[in-house]
Amino acid sequence: MWLIAEYEAVSLFSLRPSATTASGGKTLLAPSPFAIKVAIFDALCRLQPLSTVQRYWPDIARLEVALRPAAHAVVSNVFQRVLRPSRSNAQPNDPDFEGFFQRTIGYREYVHLVGAFAIGLGWEGTAQRDWLSTALINITYLGKRGGFVQLLQAPEYQEVLPPDFISLTQPGMNFPLDGTLQVLDDCDDKVSFEKVNVYDQAKKLSKDDRQPRHVVxxxxxxxxxxxFSWYERI
Known part of the structure; x- marks a missing residue:
């Protein structure tokens, strides 16, 4: 069973590859499977108690994710002023004190997605998951906070994934030779909620909990x- 929802970006999209550091400025051209799954969980947390939503996480982690990209993706390369935590040990009353943050210049990339894009979520069996449909309706942004999206129509159930979708979680057998390779991160299907909970400092995601997906x-x-760089969908 597949559940498909169509969106349109209403602001610039940005999402750093998981292998980069905080100072890295490159961005992916599409949301990763892990970013989509976390967005689903976040939407449910805003609608229901956390104790209830935790029961959904194992099913969310095992979801198959597919994407129909937007017609165009225009990447803007910009330099902007950013604030970073100061590494100086000087105290506020010392003459060398520069504040708790220091000003610097950072390289950033932002993607203007032109046209609608669609997300497909798949699972084994024919049972419908209305809670998943509710989550897709209430997703407001993907990737970096501020990358807002607007739902264009209510999610629809389909038995077969349409041919214009590409899988982000399964190896692709047929792909365009002149396509663009992206390394998207996904979570292991057995990763626990405690590992993805950013408020639990005791347990964090390890390399074994993340699954890189090489997608063209x-x-x-x-x-x-x-x-800028202008990409057109094949």
Whole structure:
């Protein structure tokens, strides 16, 4: 069974690859399976008690994720002023004190997604999951906070995934040779809720809990310069 929801980005999208550091400025062209699953869990947490939503996490972790990308993706390359925690040990009354944050310049990339895109969620069996449909309706952003999306139509159940979707969690047998390779992160299907809970400092995700997915997105680089890169869906 597949549940498909169609969205449109209403602000710029940005999501760093999981292998980069906090100072890295590169961005993915599409949300990763892990980002989508966490967005689903976040939407449910805003609607129901946490004790209730925790029971859904094992099913969320095992979801198959597919994507129909937007028609165009325009990546803007920008330098902007950012604040980083100060590494100085000076106290506020010392002459060398520069504040708790220091000003610096950071490289960032933001993606303008042109056109609608759709997310497909699959699982074994034919039972419908209305709680999952409710979560997709209430997703407001994907990737970095502020990457807002707007639902275009109510999620629909389908028995077969439409051919214009590509799987983000299963190895692709047929992919365009001139597509764009992306390394998207996913979570192991047996990872516990305590591992993904950012408020639990005792347990954190390890390398074994993350599963890199090498996906060739159907995006062809059409034009680029020092300030932008324009990708068109094949």
């Amino acid at each position: 997105l159907p995006y062809r680089l059409r034009r680029s310069s020092k300030s």
